[in-house]
Amino acid sequence: MKKGKITITITIGLACFVLVLILFMQFKVVYQTDITSIDTMKEDELRTELANWKQKYNETEEKYKNTEDTLKKYKEESSSDKDTRKTLEKEIEDAKLVLGLTNVEGPGLIITYKNSDNIEQTINQEESTDKYIGATDLLRLVNHLKDAGAEAISINNQRIINKTDFAQINDTTYIKINSKRVSAPFEIKVIGDADYLKGALIGTGFVSDQKKYGQTIEFEEKKKLTINKYDGNMDLKYIEE
Amino acid sequence: MVLIAIVIGCVLGAIIGINLPIISYTYSTYLAIAIIAALDSVFGGITGVLKGEFDFKVFISGFFCNAILSILLTYLGTKLNVDIYLAAIVVFVGRMFINLTIIRKYYIDKWSKKIEEIKNKKKN
Numbered sequence: 575m576k577k578g579k580i581t582i583t584i585t586i587g588l589a590c591f592v593l594v595l596i597l598f599m600q601f602k603v604v605y606q607t608d609i610t611s612i613d614t615m616k617e618d619e620l621r622t623e624l625a626n627w628k629q630k631y632n633e634t635e636e637k638y639k640n641t642e643d644t645l646k647k648y649k650e651e652s653s654s655d656k657d658t659r660k661t662l663e664k665e666i667e668d669a670k671l672v673l674g675l676t677n678v679e680g681p682g683l684i685i686t687y688k689n690s691d692n693i694e695q696t697i698n699q700e701e702s703t704d705k706y707i708g709a710t711d712l713l714r715l716v717n718h719l720k721d722a723g724a725e726a727i728s729i730n731n732q733r734i735i736n737k738t739d740f741a742q743i744n745d746t747t748y749i750k751i752n753s754k755r756v757s758a759p760f761e762i763k764v765i766g767d768a769d770y771l772k773g774a775l776i777g778t779g780f781v782s783d784q785k786k787y788g789q790t791i792e793f794e795e796k797k798k799l800t801i802n803k804y805d806g807n808m809d810l811k812y813i814e815e
Numbered sequence: 816m817v818l819i820a821i822v823i824g825c826v827l828g829a830i831i832g833i834n835l836p837i838i839s840y841t842y843s844t845y846l847a848i849a850i851i852a853a854l855d856s857v858f859g860g861i862t863g864v865l866k867g868e869f870d871f872k873v874f875i876s877g878f879f880c881n882a883i884l885s886i887l888l889t890y891l892g893t894k895l896n897v898d899i900y901l902a903a904i905v906v907f908v909g910r911m912f913i914n915l916t917i918i919r920k921y922y923i924d925k926w927s928k929k930i931e932e933i934k935n936k937k938k939n
Contacts, residue, residue, distance in 0.1 A: 582871065583819075591827050598829050604843065
């Protein structure tokens with residue numbers, strides 16, 4: 575064999591060796607590489623990816639912030655709405671309470687106010703109006719009670735409110751309270767300090783005055799009594815704010 | 816003889832290449848371009864042998880220089896943000912096709928001559 579040919583053989587063999595060596599290395603790299611894995615990414619690819627993610631992050635964060643702001647606003651609005659509503663409701667409740675449009679409870683007195691038992695026999699015509707319990711008597715009674723700090727009053731379940739009227743229908747039997755007929759005996763419920771109320775009626779001479787006509791007034795203290803609300807209508811026709 | 820050398824070289828290269836540690840994906844572009852360059856050189860060498868113009872020095876220098884040069888160009892390309900390796904691939908693959916054509920023609924000529932000879936022998 576010529577020397578030249580051996581050289582050629584060895585050279586080509588060597589070249590093939592190197593070629594296949596690199597070839598297989600590359601095969602291996604390509605085969606084993608997960609292109610999406612970070613380890614194998616090129617630097618600029620990573621940089622691009624990073625930039626993308628950063629942008630995405632910023633966008634998302636901005637969105638998040640916006641949403642949070644909106645949420646906050648909504649929350650504030652809703653809470654302030656709630657507060658306003660609560661205050662308004664409270665005010666309405668208070669107003670109703672004062673006006674007598676709600677059933678109320680509290681300590682107080684039950685006053686039983688009766689005509690004389692044998693009134694039919696004892697009256698003569700002239701005295702009759704005085705001996706019967708009249709609207710003015712009730713009005714005086716209520717006035718005294720109010721003076722003593724009564725917070726709620728009802729007569730035969732007719733709640734006394736600012737609109738309440740006391741009217742004598744005829745001279746004797748019937749009285750109109752809240753435009754409804756009531757007649758003796760009267761059961762007057764009062765919420766307030768029982769001692770003051772009693773004192774007001776006795777101390778002012780109201781009880782003794784009425785006793786002169788044979789009328790009886792009895793007091794019953796109660797720890798807790800219920801006074802019903804005013805059940806008429808409260809429509810206003812003429813007044814305006 | 817040459818064939819045996821090629822086979823031995825390929826087998827050895829394959830065995831060692833498989834057992835070598837994996838290289839980073841970052842450098843696989845360079846490796847790929849080196850492979851193309853080496854392949855081109857090998858085909859060039861074969862063509863040279865067939866033509867009888869084979870020069871040991873030209874082959875070896877071409878083999879390594881082309882590979883290294885192409886790697887350097889690729890590197891330069893990444894720095895310049897130009898895909899120069901594409902140009903290298905175009906050139907190398909183009910030359911590979913030319914060389915393959917020459918090799919193909921050479922063997923076709925050889926075989927057709929043989930067939931003619933056989934025919935002539937039969938005629939005679």
